[in-house]
Amino acid sequence: MKLDSIKRIGIAGAGTMGSGIALIFAKKGYKVTVMDLSITLLEDSRKLVDIFNQTLLAEELMTSDEEERVMSNIEYSLDKSAFKDCDLIIEAIVEKLEVKQSFWKEVKSIAKKDAYLATNTSGLSINSISEDIVDKTRFVGMHFWNPPHIVPLVELIKGDETSDETVEVLKSLMKRIDKEPVIVQKDTPGFIGNRLQFAAFREALHILKEGVGTVEDIDKAMRFGPGFRYPVLGPLETADLGGLDTFYYISAYLFKNLSDSKEAPEILKEKIDSGNLGVKTKEGFYEYFDGQDEEVIKRRDSMFIKMLKLNNSAEKK
Numbered sequence: 001m002k003l004d005s006i007k008r009i010g011i012a013g014a015g016t017m018g019s020g021i022a023l024i025f026a027k028k029g030y031k032v033t034v035m036d037l038s039i040t041l042l043e044d045s046r047k048l049v050d051i052f053n054q055t056l057l058a059e060e061l062m063t064s065d066e067e068e069r070v071m072s073n074i075e076y077s078l079d080k081s082a083f084k085d086c087d088l089i090i091e092a093i094v095e096k097l098e099v100k101q102s103f104w105k106e107v108k109s110i111a112k113k114d115a116y117l118a119t120n121t122s123g124l125s126i127n128s129i130s131e132d133i134v135d136k137t138r139f140v141g142m143h144f145w146n147p148p149h150i151v152p153l154v155e156l157i158k159g160d161e162t163s164d165e166t167v168e169v170l171k172s173l174m175k176r177i178d179k180e181p182v183i184v185q186k187d188t189p190g191f192i193g194n195r196l197q198f199a200a201f202r203e204a205l206h207i208l209k210e211g212v213g214t215v216e217d218i219d220k221a222m223r224f225g226p227g228f229r230y231p232v233l234g235p236l237e238t239a240d241l242g243g244l245d246t247f248y249y250i251s252a253y254l255f256k257n258l259s260d261s262k263e264a265p266e267i268l269k270e271k272i273d274s275g276n277l278g279v280k281t282k283e284g285f286y287e288y289f290d291g292q293d294e295e296v297i298k299r300r301d302s303m304f305i306k307m308l309k310l311n312n313s314a315e316k317k
């Protein structure tokens with residue numbers, strides 16, 4: 001199917017991700033059908049979309065016409081057969097392989113013959129999720145980052161049988177909804193973004209364990225050092241600018257000191273066992289009592305939006 005023929009988007013799962021993904025397509029004029037398992041979940045999703053709209057309006061990232069368009073372009077359904085007219089179906093349901101497989105087993109016979117099929121899995125295998133689908137050429141991983149109506153990156157992950165045409169069409173579609181697509185050439189755990197993110201996370205925990213820096217200073221070093229650069233330069237361009245010879249010499253003595261642990265981190269296990277899961281339990285590496293939980297989320301969202309505006313204006317130049 002050609003890019004211009006994609007008009008109707010089906011989204012399964014009206015949670016955190018499905019709601020935000022629905023908003024971005026609806027804002028651009030696509031007709032969207034969101035499906036979930038109960039009326040309450042669908043009503044909650046509509047409320048969530050409204051909250052996202054209000055933030056975008058307040059930040060002038062959305063006009064009132066676009067807000068109206070979002071609300072009128074999204075339909076809700078409890079029935080998967082509502083996907084029968086969709087040109088692209090995005091599955092954003094619970095991250096359990098067997099649930100995703102049984103979803104697709106049912107939807108493969110409902111979907112149009114030429115519809116594109118996508119899963120928003122965070123890291124499950126694209127090949128395993130699509131196991132039951134006979135023609136996998138139009139099946140792809142489409143990994144939006146949370147919050148999907150703000151973070152620009154979308155990873156398009158090729159399964160073994162995904163066609164180049166599918167990837168090209170969906171890449172263009174992502175650009176139409178103002179996203180920054182990257183192609184993940186192999187169905188590999190963590191895709192690209194989470195491999196980078198968790199390499200830094202593993203090293204942060206290693207530095208903490210070795211007593212080289214405090215929690216605050218590790219975060220600060222990332223935010224004002226490498227993190228300051230990363231919105232402008234990726235790690236490879238950073239090396240080009242720093243000089244590949246210099247980066248080689250540093251790697252030669254430094255790599256052997258970096259963590260190469262293959263285990264999930266013990267320190268996280270200890271925190272989980274004591275009921276400290278981070279913001280959602282008000283304690284993690286930091287404490288979030290007396291309204292600090294809401295404060296930190298507000299600060300994050302407002303900074304993300306500022307970054308997005310900077311990013312948008314840089315892209316227009």
Ligand code: NAI
Binds near residue numbers: 094095
């Ligand atoms: P969520 O728990 O907020 O929403 C999932 C929704 O799927 C729920 O409303 C649930 O009722 C519904 N659901 C479950 N089984 C279903 C079925 N058979 N048919 C229709 N709906 C069904 O989850 P969230 O966070 O939105 O995640 C969804 C997917 O997106 C997962 O695969 C997750 O790994 C992925 N993802 C999540 C990110 C995050 O930060 N939350 C980031 C990127 C990807």
